[in-house]
Amino acid sequence: xxxxxxxxxxxxxxxxxxxxxxxxxxxxxxxxxxxxxxxxxxxxxxxxxxxxxxxxxxxxxxxxxxxxxxxxxxxxxxxxxxxxxxxxxxxxxxxxxxxxxxxxxxxxxxxxxxxxxxxxxxxxxxxxxxxxxxxxxxxxxxxxxxxxxxxxxxx
Amino acid sequence: xxxxxxxxxxxxxxxxxxxxxxxxxxxxxxxxxxxxxxxxxxxxxxxxxxxxxxxxxxxxxxxxxxxxxxxxxxxxxxxxxxxxxxxxxxxxxxxxxxxxxxxxxxxxxxxxxxxxxxxxxxxxxxxxxxxxxxxxxxxxxxxxxxxxxxxxxxxxxxxxxxxxxxxxxxxxxxxxxxxxxxxxxxxxxxxxxxxxxxxxxxxxxxxxxxxxxxxxxxxxxxxxxxxxxxxxxxxxxxxxxx
Numbered sequence: 001x002x003x004x005x006x007x008x009x010x011x012x013x014x015x016x017x018x019x020x021x022x023x024x025x026x027x028x029x030x031x032x033x034x035x036x037x038x039x040x041x042x043x044x045x046x047x048x049x050x051x052x053x054x055x056x057x058x059x060x061x062x063x064x065x066x067x068x069x070x071x072x073x074x075x076x077x078x079x080x081x082x083x084x085x086x087x088x089x090x091x092x093x094x095x096x097x098x099x100x101x102x103x104x105x106x107x108x109x110x111x112x113x114x115x116x117x118x119x120x121x122x123x124x125x126x127x128x129x130x131x132x133x134x135x136x137x138x139x140x141x142x143x144x145x146x147x148x149x150x151x152x153x154x155x
Numbered sequence: 156x157x158x159x160x161x162x163x164x165x166x167x168x169x170x171x172x173x174x175x176x177x178x179x180x181x182x183x184x185x186x187x188x189x190x191x192x193x194x195x196x197x198x199x200x201x202x203x204x205x206x207x208x209x210x211x212x213x214x215x216x217x218x219x220x221x222x223x224x225x226x227x228x229x230x231x232x233x234x235x236x237x238x239x240x241x242x243x244x245x246x247x248x249x250x251x252x253x254x255x256x257x258x259x260x261x262x263x264x265x266x267x268x269x270x271x272x273x274x275x276x277x278x279x280x281x282x283x284x285x286x287x288x289x290x291x292x293x294x295x296x297x298x299x300x301x302x303x304x305x306x307x308x309x310x311x312x313x314x315x316x317x318x319x320x321x322x323x324x325x326x327x328x329x330x331x332x333x334x335x336x337x338x339x340x341x342x343x344x345x346x347x348x349x350x351x352x353x354x355x356x357x358x359x360x361x362x363x364x365x366x367x368x369x370x371x372x373x374x375x376x377x378x379x380x381x382x383x384x385x386x387x388x389x390x391x392x393x394x395x396x397x
Contacts, residue, residue, distance in 0.1 A: 050202075052202060052285060053202030053206055053281055053282060054200070054201050055198075055202065056198070083206070083277040083278060083280070083281045084273075084276070084277035084280050085280070086277075086280045086281045086283075086284055088284075128188055129188035129191060129192055130192060130288070130292050131191050131192040131195040131196075131292075132191065132195075133191070135198060135199065139191075153288070
């Protein structure tokens with residue numbers, strides 16, 4: 001039986017449904033770490049770039065992609081690690097940024113800090129620490145509503 | 156042994172040994188935010204280790220992978236700088252060591268980023284983003300503690316005096332080095348002097364240098380103790396799998 005290969009656009013759609021394991025409100029595509037999808041003969045090749053070189057989610061992400069593709073009947077899958085160009089938060093989608101904000105994580109800003117508190121929108125915020133609960137986040141707090149919140153580091 | 160294998164081990168071992176040292180603070184750092192910051196920096200460095208030692212294993216072309224190089228080599232096969240194997244001592248020593256290394260690491264990766272070796276330049280490009288962030292934090296911390304209380308100032312000066320004799324080795328160069336590390340010194344000196352001045356700390360006069368880490372000729376006693384802890388599990392259970 002000959003089964004038609006799913007189209008590249010179809011694969012991208014499937015990847016849109018694979019959530020980031022640490023921040024499940026955004027997808028791997030929103031995060032900007034899927035760099036390329038192509039067919040090499042009968043093998044589907046997906047290029048993934050790590051957010052941070054030591055991010056423990058990297059191996060889970062690969063596993064999640066494999067599981068999702070297997071679920072859609074892709075038999076031959078090859079995952080390529082692509083280091084260069086290095087991941088930048090500029091690759092976060094607009095949709096992803098909005099979802100982060102709604103989830104309570106301030107999206108990255110080129111100014112180097114959050115635009116406002118994701119809970120009460122106040123612009124009176126200060127930094128608690130340059131690092132946070134995952135490599136991609138820093139800890140900030142709002143001096144109006146007094147809530148601490150995560151800020152997605154801009155790199 | 157090829158020059159590139161040796162060089163990739165130098166880069167990987169620096170990241171591995173410092174990454175492990177910094178991880179020793181996990182759960183016992185002075186405040187929670189510092190604990191998290193140190194663990195994150197350690198994580199970045201261990202991630203970079205996988206890239207460099209992975210490259211070394213690929214160049215070697217044998218059975219060893221990054222894990223085998225990290226856990227099944229003995230102290231005399233390590234090629235890290237003496238600076239990074241120095242014990243943590245107090246938080247001041249840890250941050251001064253981090254600052255001196257970050258300032259060198261930043262210049263080194265910047266130079267490697269323009270290498271014509273595709274993998275080396277890709278690893279350098281990736282690592283540099285992380286190290287830029289580390290350096291920003293270690294500069295801020297050295298300034299805050301140096302120009303802080305009398306106690307914190309004295310501790311930072313003591314840390315600088317103790318660690319300064321390990322600075323020179325970072326700029327000794329030989330044929331294994333993929334770039335001429337001695338050429339990185341002026342930029343390093345300029346930054347370090349700026350930060351130390353703002354931190355009200357006094358750069359030691361003597362340029363005496365301990366050496367033997369990056370060549371593997373003579374590590375300090377500290378490294379063997381560290382490896383005994385770091386390598387004990389994979390050596391006790393060599394076939395264990397995650």
